[in-house]
Amino acid sequence: xxxxxxxxxxxxxxxxxxxxxxxxxxxxxxxxxxxxxxxxxxxxxxxxxxxxxxxxxxxxxxxxxxxxxxxxxxxxxxxxxxxxxxxxxxxxxxxxxxxxxxxxxxxxxxxxxxxxxxxxxxxxxxxxxxxxxxxxxxxxxxxxxxxxxxxxxxxxxxxxxxxxxxxxxxxxxxxxxxxxxxxxxxxxxxxxxxxxxxxxxxxxxxxxxxxxxxxxxxxxxxxxxxxxxxxxxxxxxxxxxxxxxxxxxxxxxxxxxxxxxxxxxxxxxxxxxxxxxxxxxxxxxxxxxxxxxxxxxxxxxxxxxxxxxxxxxxxxxxxxxxxxxxxxxxxxxxxxxxxxxxxxxxxxxxxxxxxxxxxxxxxxxxxxxxxxxxxxxxxxxxxxxxxxxxxxxxxxxxxxxxxxxxxxxxxxxxxxxxxxxxxxxxxxxxxxxxxxxxxxxxxxxxxxxxxxxxxxxxxxxxxxxxxxxxxxx
Numbered sequence: 358x359x360x361x362x363x364x365x366x367x368x369x370x371x372x373x374x375x376x377x378x379x380x381x382x383x384x385x386x387x388x389x390x391x392x393x394x395x396x397x398x399x400x401x402x403x404x405x406x407x408x409x410x411x412x413x414x415x416x417x418x419x420x421x422x423x424x425x426x427x428x429x430x431x432x433x434x435x436x437x438x439x440x441x442x443x444x445x446x447x448x449x450x451x452x453x454x455x456x457x458x459x460x461x462x463x464x465x466x467x468x469x470x471x472x473x474x475x476x477x478x479x480x481x482x483x484x485x486x487x488x489x490x491x492x493x494x495x496x497x498x499x500x501x502x503x504x505x506x507x508x509x510x511x512x513x514x515x516x517x518x519x520x521x522x523x524x525x526x527x528x529x530x531x532x533x534x535x536x537x538x539x540x541x542x543x544x545x546x547x548x549x550x551x552x553x554x555x556x557x558x559x560x561x562x563x564x565x566x567x568x569x570x571x572x573x574x575x576x577x578x579x580x581x582x583x584x585x586x587x588x589x590x591x592x593x594x595x596x597x598x599x600x601x602x603x604x605x606x607x608x609x610x611x612x613x614x615x616x617x618x619x620x621x622x623x624x625x626x627x628x629x630x631x632x633x634x635x636x637x638x639x640x641x642x643x644x645x646x647x648x649x650x651x652x653x654x655x656x657x658x659x660x661x662x663x664x665x666x667x668x669x670x671x672x673x674x675x676x677x678x679x680x681x682x683x684x685x686x687x688x689x690x691x692x693x694x695x696x697x698x699x700x701x702x703x704x705x706x707x708x709x710x711x712x713x714x715x716x717x718x719x720x721x722x723x724x725x726x727x728x729x730x731x732x733x734x735x736x737x738x739x740x741x742x743x744x745x746x747x748x749x750x751x752x753x754x755x756x757x758x759x760x761x762x763x764x765x766x767x768x769x770x771x772x773x774x775x776x777x778x779x780x781x782x783x784x785x786x787x788x789x790x791x792x793x794x795x796x797x798x799x800x801x802x803x804x805x806x807x808x809x810x811x812x813x814x815x816x817x818x819x820x821x822x823x824x825x826x827x828x829x830x
Contacts, residue, residue, distance in 0.1 A: 443614075443617055444614075444617055444618065445564055447511075447610070447611065447614050447617070448552050448568055449567075449568065449571040450571075450607055450610065451511055451515075451548050451552045451607075451611070452552065452568050452569070452571040452572045452574075452575070453571050453572070453574050453575035453578075453607075454515055454518060454548065454575060454603075454604055454607050455545055455548055455549060455572055455575060456571075456572040456573060456574065456575025456576035456577075456578075456579065456690075457575040457576070457578060457579045457600050457603065457604065458518060458521070458522060458541060458545075458579065458600060458604075459575075459576050459579070459661075459664065460575065460576030460577060460578070460579035460580050460664060460686070460687075460690055461579035461580065461582065461583050461596060461597070461600055462480075462483065462665060463580070463664050463665040463666060463667065463668045463669070463686060464579070464580045464583040464584055464587070464668045464679075464682075464683050464686060465583050465587075465593045465596060465597070466480050466665070466668070466669060467668070467669050467672055467673060468587065468592075468593040469534075469593060472592075472593070473531040475531065476794060477669065477673075477790055477793055477794055477798075478787070478790035478791050478793065478794045479790070480665060480666075480786065480787070480790050481783070481786065481787025481788075481790045481791070482535055482787075483534065483535060483538045484538075484661075484665070484782065484783040484786055484787055485783045485784075485787060486535050486536070486538035486539045486542065487538045487539065487541055487542035487545070487783070488542060488779050488780060488782060488783035489539055489542060490538070490539040490540060490541065490542025490543040490544075490545070490546060491542040491543070491545055491546035491549075491779045492542075492546065492776060492779060492780075493542075493543060493546065494514075494542070494543045494544070494545075494546035494547040495546035495547070495549060495775065495776070495779075501547060506615075506618060507552070507618040508611065508612075508614060508615030508616075508617070508618035509615060510547055510548075511548060511552070511611040511614075512608055512611040512612045512615070513544075513547075514543075514544040514545070514547035514548045515544060515548065515604055515607050515608040515611055516544070516605075516608050517540050517541065517543055517544030517547075518541050518544035518545055518548070518604050519601050519604035519605045519607075519608055520537065520540060520541075520601075521537040521538065521540045521541030521544065522541070522597050522600040522601035522604055523597070523598070523601035523605075524537040524540075525537065525594070525597040525601075526594045526595070526597035526598040526601055527594070546779075549775075552568070566697065566700075566701035566704065566752045566756075567697070567698060567701050569697055569751060569752045570694050570695075570697035570698050570701065570748075571694075572694075573690050573691070573693040573694030573697065573744075573748075574694050576664065576690040576693070576694075577687045577689075577690030577691045577693075577694060578687075579600065580668070580683045580684075580686040580687045580690065581683065581684070581687050582596055582599055582600070583596040583683060584679055584680050584682065584683020584684060584686075584687075585680070585683070586599075587679040587680070587683070588678070588679055588680035588683075641773075643762060643763075643770075644822055645761050645762045645819065645822040646762050646770045646773065648761075648815060648818055648819035648822050649754070649758060649761060649762065649770055649773075649774050649819060650773050650774055650777040651777075651815055652754060652774075652812070652815050652816060652819060653751075653754065653774040653775070653777045653778040653781065654777040654778065654780060654781035654784075655781060655785075655808060655811060655812050655815065656747070656750050656751065656754075656778070656781070656812055657751070657777075657778035657779065657781040657782045658781030658782060658784060658785025658786065658808075659747070659785065659805060659808045659809065659812065660693075660747050660751075660782075661781070661782040661783075661785065661786050662785055662786045662789050662801065662804070662805065662808075663689055663740070663743055663744075663747075663805070664686070664689065664690065665786045666786060666789055666790075666793075666798065666801050667682075667685065667686050667689060667740060667801075668682050668683065668685075668686050669793075669798055670798045670799070670801050671685060671686075671736065673798055674730075674797060674798040674799055675730060675736075677733075685736065685737055685740055686740070688737060688740050688741045688744070689740040689741065689743060689744040690744060691741075691744070692740075692741040692742070692743075692744030692745040692748070693744035693745070693747060693748050694748075695745070695748075696716075696744065696745040696746075696747075696748025696749065697748045697749065697752065699748075700712055700716075700748055700749035700752075700753070701752075704753070704756075709749075709753040709754075709756050709757045710753075710757060710820060712749045712753050713749060713750055713753045713754060713757070713816060714813075714816065714817075715749075716745075716746045716747065716748060716749045716750055717746070717750065717809070717812055717813040717816055718746075718813065719742060719745065719746035720743060720746040720747065720805075720809035720812065720813075721806055721809045721810055721813075722742070723739050723740075723742035723743040723745075723746055723809075724739070724743065724802060724805040724806040724809050725739075725806060726738055726739030726742065727739035727740060727743065727801075727802050727805065728799075728802035728803065728806070730799065743805070746809075750812075751778070754774070755774075758770050758774065761819060761820075761822070785808075789801055789804060792804070
């Protein structure tokens with residue numbers, strides 16, 4: 358292993374932050390405790406909300422059950438309440454495992470590039486390699502589910518992501534990191550597609566929304582771990598050892614949970630017969646589908662840009678110390694998680710379109726706050742507000758897809774949108790890296806502002822386009 362070249366530093370510009378060091382150090386432990394309890398809280402909230410939703414929806418008199426929704430609000434009556442609760446907890450862990458590596462990379466990148474002597478724009482190479490692996494595995498998820506089932510698919514996919522993290526920890530060469538970024542993407546794509554496919558046919562809409570919130574739990578815990586490692590002058594590889602160990606433990610859990618998945622439906626429900634008459638080229642011929650693809654590409658790229666580049670912006674351009682910057686990045690992911698929990702509850706009272714519009718209107722002011730280079734509190738608040746503003750966009754746009762493109766095309770449209778999202782997660786942060794190489798990392802703030810405005814414009818155009826879809830679709 359090559360020695361770590363980049364050392365933790367406290368430049369003169371951040372001496373004014375030292376007075377705040379004591380409260381930050383005291384805040385790290387409560388933050389970790391909050392994250393360790395977030396999964397349990399998420400499961401409890403989901404259970405209570407589903408019970409309340411089912412109670413409100415249940416008929417007051419004996420009648421024929423038109424939709425097989427079980428007592429706790431789930432669609433598959435064949436899955437018992439106890440087993441379903443366990444499966445939801447395991448699915449939450451699966452989404453946490455997706456977020457752990459994603460949130461960690463942005464904090465570790467300044468140290469990684471210094472270790473291997475790379476330009477700052479090389480982050481795009483890792484992101485692109487991961488996106489390639491993701492697209493390959495997610496496109497084959499139906500075949501993998503049919504052969505392996507959900508339980509085995511989760512196990513082997515998590516083995517791949519754990520292997521990638523451990524190679525990051527022990528590899529002496531940059532090309533190995535690039536290769537195993539693809540391996541990690543293969544695992545992440547299979548976990549994402551497989552868990553979503555099972556959840557869509559077995560869990561209530563509220564629980565599906567909260568599964569996306571659990572991704573933010575992992576994405577926030579990763580920066581906390583890596584910033585703690587760097588602050589104590591351990592090499593960045595130590596952080597990836599911890600991530601790899603956590604993912605390996607999850608893989609063991611997924612292996613022993615295999616019998617639970619076989620009690621429910623182990624593969625996704627086939628598309629409706631109406632959709633069988635439509636092909637993917639029919640979806641590509643619709644303008645509303647292209648609006649959706651563009652929205653997912655831009656949104657996912659902006660979300661990933663903040664997660665991957667905020668730490669570099671704060672430590673390199675603004676010369677914050679690493680623990681403070683890592684804590685700020687965790688604030689972003691925590692806000693994303695909390696927002697998805699809250700907006701999931703609000704979805705029972707407000708339409709998905711109204712919630713998306715509310716979040717998108719918050720994003721430009723949040724970007725302006727992040728652009729305040731001389732105000733530490735403004736940067737903290739800006740990152741938190743950006744996370745909260747972005748929180749409802751992805752899950753609510755998924756929910757709105759059938760009404761915007763028509764039910765027969767929804768199956769194809771969602772596949773195209775998710776693929777576009779992961780292309781955006783690789784392409785837009787890579788573009789920021791190229792711009793930062795020539796213009797500096799402060800280019801990130803104006804880019805986010807312009808991107809947030811474009812996102813709102815695209816969304817309103819998508820809503821208008823959806824109004825032209827015939828009701829028969």
